[in-house]
Amino acid sequence: MSIATPTSAVTPGSGARSAITPLLEIRGLKVEFSTQRDSVTAVDGIDLTLMPGQTLAIVGESGSGKSTLAHSIINLLPGTGAITAGSILFDGQDLTTISEKELQGIRGRDIGFVPQDPMSNLNPVWSVGFQVEESVRANGVAVGRKEIRAKAIEVLRKAGLDDADARMRQFPHQFSGGMRQRVLIGMALSASPKLLIADEPTSALDVTVQRTILDYLDSLTRDSGTAVVLITHDLGLAAERAEQLVVMYRGKVVEAGPSLEILRNPLHPYTQRLVAAAPSLASRRLTAAAKGVESTLTSPVVAVPATAAAFDLAAIADRPRAGIAENTALQNNALADNAIVVDGLTKVYSIRGRGFKTVPFTAVDNVSFSIARGTTMALVGESGSGKSTVAKMLLGLEKLTSGRIEIDGADTGELSPKELFNLRRRMQPVFQDPYGSLDPLRNIENTIAEPLDTHRVGTKAERRKRVYELLDQVSLPRAIATRYPNELSGGQRQRVAVARALALKPAIVILDEAVSALDVLVQAQILQLLHELQTELSLTYLFITHDLAVVRVIADNVAVMNKGRIVEAATTSEVFENPKQEYTKRLLDAIPGANIRLGA
Template identity: 70%
Template sequence: MSDRITASSDEQAPLLKIRDLQVGFQTTEGVVPAVRGVDLTLMPGQTLAIVGESGSGKSTTAHAIINLLPGPGRITGGSIEFDGKELTKYSEKEMEEIRGKLIGFVPQDPMSNLNPVWSIGFQVEETIRANGIATGRKEVRAHAIQVLREAGLADADKRLKQFPHQFSGGMRQRVLIGIGLSSRPKLLIADEPTSALDVTVQRRILDHLETLTRDIGTAVLFITHDLGLAAERAEQLVVMYKGKIVEAGPSKEILQNPIHPYTQRLVAAAPSLASRRIQSATHESATHALSDLDYAPTSVTEGLDLIAAAEQRLEHLPTTKRPDAIVVKDLTKVYKIRGQGRGASGEVIASDKVNFSVEKGTTTALVGESGSGKSTVARMILRLEDPTSGSIMIDGQDVAPLKGKQLLDLRRRMQPVFQDPYGSLDPLRNIGNTIGEPLHTHKVGDRTSRKERVLELLDQVALPQSLITRYPNELSGGQRQRVAIARALALKPDVVILDEAVSALDVLVQAQILKLLADLQAELELTYLFITHDLAVVRVIADNVCVMQKGRIVEAASTDDVFDNPQEQYTKELLNAIPGAGITLGV
């Protein structure tokens, strides 16, 4: 491990001190180590971020602190001292007094951590009562509204009676943040707390966390894959790899001058506003062929051969406008919602006369705040919801009247990758059957060829083939998202709708998946509609950008135009809110 660690003040005792932490998971083949000798020191009011790729042990370390490891997980060695108390010796009942009241926790996956049959208000109020923060009915309700507003839900009082499925992914994440902060804990463990949030809400939430740290001394332990966020918000940074800490120290110093080779790889893979569009292997091959012409050929024949090779490799690259794969005209979606009183109701316009088109073989990104209507547009294009008015054309075909076999054929050519990987994967179906499900549904190939295709897809998304018999609850969030992407690619579709498809991935896997998507697009002429709140990712994957605000598209142009010369104030605010935008990362 790098020895670049700043000394802590001797005058103040650490709030959290972890020494030689060992965590293992019991399997049929013995104990598999997940965390191996981790040392951490967190002072009161300090913010520390743990970064590393999916499966590096970040979340396992966080769960070990509050003794919430999955069933087969066990702390096999080491010490966890919190506020002078040795937590590894605490009983379950004693830990219940610590969890929530003194150590708040914001989990990574909002849908699987909110009960779908209980209203949002009930779940927030239940936490407040359990932690003894408030007792009277009115007092509990008022506190619930307050913490949700602090977490970014301005209309919290109107939404208490709604259920998790009626909230966007970002709104659900805000509910979890509100629950985690409700008792004003001494330590808040935040596992990817803003991965589902757009940059403007993310900034508001993180500003609020900073206020807590400053005013009441709450320390924050971030688990994140966003290096910009870590550099901007955390004083100290810990880099984990294969269950061990490989580098630790001041955040900006590490990210601007990484020492360990693994940290250098992380920093190099991180997308930023300075990035440019990822080039596919086809484009890179052509570029290399052209660069060969910088060298003087030894003969006229060799020179002509070089030119011919370059022309052959460039002939598949786009030179003229291609037909539109997706055309959306005046697309409108109005939801009717129940009001507070008997028989009362109202309307919410989620999509308001949206117009855009996507050329075949290109990528268009829909960006905007959570609740701006991005995902609603995607669901209507996929025919998972019917529009109130307007039209959707896929390859010149109106999708509105399609039913039965025609609709099934459309869905074979158009596949989704949803925002919430756990919610979109069947917990009772193993990974092999999950990825092969589209092949079985559309009767593609026999059992042997399907299995070969599944193994091929696992390789493509950088997952070991041994996962084929595992289940979603045995995978990390990033691994589950890669399974979802593999399933979407199984049928080799023409159009892929990606709803926050890389938001749960660490930067190394994210870079690999984005490169894979670019290569597949060039090879198969895939068309992507990329829905995201991560503008740094938009910079490297999209050809064109549509900025949405309150159900409307307020700006639409090429990616370079939007980033280099934004016209709308709202677009400028989105760009300015990107975490770490002003920090230059080193390599």
Template identity: 55%
Template sequence: MNDEKKTQHTDDAGAGKRVIDLTDGTDTGTAQGAQAADDVVLRVEDLAVDFRTEGGAARAVRGANLTVRRGETVAIVGESGSGKTTLAMAVLGLLASNGSVAEGHIWFRGEDLGKVSAQRLASLRGTDLGLVPQDPMTNLDPVMPIGRQIDEGLIDNGLRRPGRDARGRTVELLSEAGLPDAARRASQYPHEFSGGMRQRALIAMGLSGRPALLVADEPTSALDVTVQRGILDQLSDLTHELGTAVLLITHDLGLAAERADQVVVMYRGEIVEQGPAREVLMNPHHEYTKRLMASAPSLASRRIEIARERGLEEVLQEALLAPEAEAEAAAGQAGAEAPLVSVRDATKVFRIRGRGLLGRGKDFTAVDGVSLDVPRGSTVAVVGESGSGKSTLARMILDIEPPTSGTITFDGEPVGGRTQAARIAYRRRVQPVFQDPYSSLDPMYSVFRAIEEPLRAHAYGDQAARRERVEELADQVALGKGLLRRFPSELSGGQRQRVAIARALALRPELVVCDEAVSALDVVVQAQILRLLAGLQEELGLTYLFITHDLAVVRQIADRVLVMQDGRLVEEGTVDEVFDSPRTGYTRALLDAIPGKDLELAL
């Protein structure tokens, strides 16, 4: 990081903005200042972006100013809809067909991108301008091998001629991105890759032209914390080695503070604060920045740790979604009675079909001899990386997948293998909330119909009674009655997840299984949903089984933690026991991967 860089915080003050200079008054007119100017890769000046709509032009970004220098990482943070991705796409010239730069300039290495031809801009993309997009599945062709997709990019960008040399370069790029056995993997298809492997393939594509500027748009938002750390480490090493400037788009201020040199905070299309990452974190000025800090689970986890070390009880209780005294009392009461859910030696084996007509199949053990108890009124979190078996365990408890061996009991009665009537009765008492609130809702059903669906299926009252219940549920999850007429496509991610929670509560269940219920949401909405779940638990006496890969979320909401690895339960205990004294290297690795774990925060 360059010590001579200008540091600014911008904050709303009345009708205008105030600028706070946090530097030591370095004279940018000196030789050092001139050299710093030569290092500027990207400069955005007074940028405004409009989108054409039926109601006229809608301004998505207004008055944006930022600078990115060679070898520097600048993170743009903000919740969904803040304009951060729109700004990045404007830089790349990849706005939607109804979007355009209305005002301002985008200077790339001294060239005004607003004045260059479409052909010139296309020639810059893939070579001088690189991109790592957010969702690897929608950005990779599912019917084309990974290697061939990289080959085509190299050829299209004029980096290689068709032939064998492109293949060798592809394997080299995949190896650089940290993909093991790259030569074999290059012949595989996207569905044969894990999420982390697909993201590494996109990093290989983004850096294939050795760009001066790489735009990384939420490159790890859907990945496990350990995979996220590995990919960000690899990306950091590569960009540092190549001297590439990075524009990192993220909603997690903790991740930005840990990974970036500079942080730019966007809110409703405007840059409201910017400066060195650690300075913004330690001395935030804008209320929105403070809200982002309060919402980020990674920073909340760190705040809990610091408050406990310093004995700051008031700060500690504020950071915990379930106050410690109440959680301990609930745990003591739960320990005195039989658990609501009891799992003993549960194993689930899947038969994997072999390749080809005569291919020999093999067994895959997803869950291997797991035993656990879920006390009434408590929140038990099951954590682990993708493929650890935690979601399969949840599906067995939900009676969606039968265990290959072992037993699962609910309220003392066995789950599965019963009459159809008994299974329907069980569905009333146990309900899921899944990861993706959009795919778990029927796009053809209104919000009202989506919430009403389980009431209809279980013959709950007449139409008037169902309407009354739906309106009651909408009120419980803070959904306005006006939203009941809308469809899922008309809602935000947080609103859709509230609909999913309302539907899960419709039949007044005793156990709610939350399978990665907040991992697809930005940190502000994530915090809202977590507080909603905590409030509903207190109000309705619910029991939660919380499936997640994010230990930072666990620290805020759970009473007990169970850690799974390769289908086995490798560690369990109270939240404090697991966080303060992890017994296994795997748990320590999960804890170490929490973004911002070692940051100093102002409490």
């Protein structure tokens, strides 16, 4: 299926479209991966046309072939992947027939690429500034040491990083996931390429930075004629930013055409399912009576009543700084049955300055909140606001600079190693990065069974049975149990991470961007699963996310973080319908496609 090409003429540098010379033409593309027994077709007979200055979004569920299609354009297919049929014409040149050396001259300079995984695509032993400078130098954007450095700082600043000069000296591990993604985006755009391939470029970004990056992409398209292939699972983003849309399912294109036309009036049953499953600001909290994706995400439901925890959050957020004892007294009076109480939590890092000097950086600044047992609190805010640092301190992965954490009434700072070990059985994490959080040397069965092995739960046969139950719950085929993480897509890896966290049936789950890498269908399934488990087992969730539409669906209460502090906290309905802080209003206004109606 081909995308209809526009008929207007193009003038050089205008960004207008041309009906005569497409920038990218893909015809009959077929990509296969060889296995020990046979081969698997990941992309099956794809046709599409992209004009200069045009933005094309490719959507579909995890494993549909979206990323494989993107990687095949610049011949960066992983493992045994190979193009077995078809052609890829870029600016009139067939990329499937040229040499690797010729292709290297095109990558980066003419075709920019933003990979899906911001965590593993930056070298951990080199500073961020050095890596950006290398990209600028390799693409011939600038010459001379001073000019290259100035360009690198400009690249980071345009990508939305504050204090770009100071950030140049830091290392990837000192950046949040969203900040790393911004670095990769800046590197890809440094040479102002003719074509930018962006594989989930904003999945790790908060909505305000997402808007900054997408506005920058729009300016490139408008001013220099750069075309964009945008691979995304965010239908609101596709509707708002892309002129054309391709829907992929099992390696094939099932629907293609103008984005708004398709998303407002989807014809193919698969596209209809995607649109029905997409969360939005019109969604309401999942309820125990909700059945199925469509009813939970689009139908009116009974509002969840405000809890005492919400009053507690609002009171603490509005209070001036106070001692631990004072805050604790307030919390205990407000609500006796808290699963989690965080009081005066502060984390100060020492970051590298000039020479051998270090300077203090406060990542979390006197944060206090509590979560009632059996409820969900969402912690939201921009990338770098301190959300993930709070999660790491709760899990004991980062030491507190000051403050106190109570889990089920026990001060974690006073627990013995054995008590901490037992606590971890009742409190499990789902980390932000599905690439770095899975051991590449363990197959999927052993990965999911790891918590069961560590805590010596059940026999080997019982553990295997539990693994299969979990694979069913997160909508993964049981055959995947013998595969390894590098054989899975990003969304599939995140589902494995969720399954592993649920293996021990914990009382508390801390989810750090747990659904950010998932397509809308699987996202809806995971959210429904989390809700059902919470209803059945009275689980407590701390849900860290930048996706405010998801917050609307899953959370009872919301705390908004900015620069290490909680600036607003209340029930989900209050925050969304009557935000008090200007910062919260900015977050809500920046949601892509918030005002675009999807579906009939």
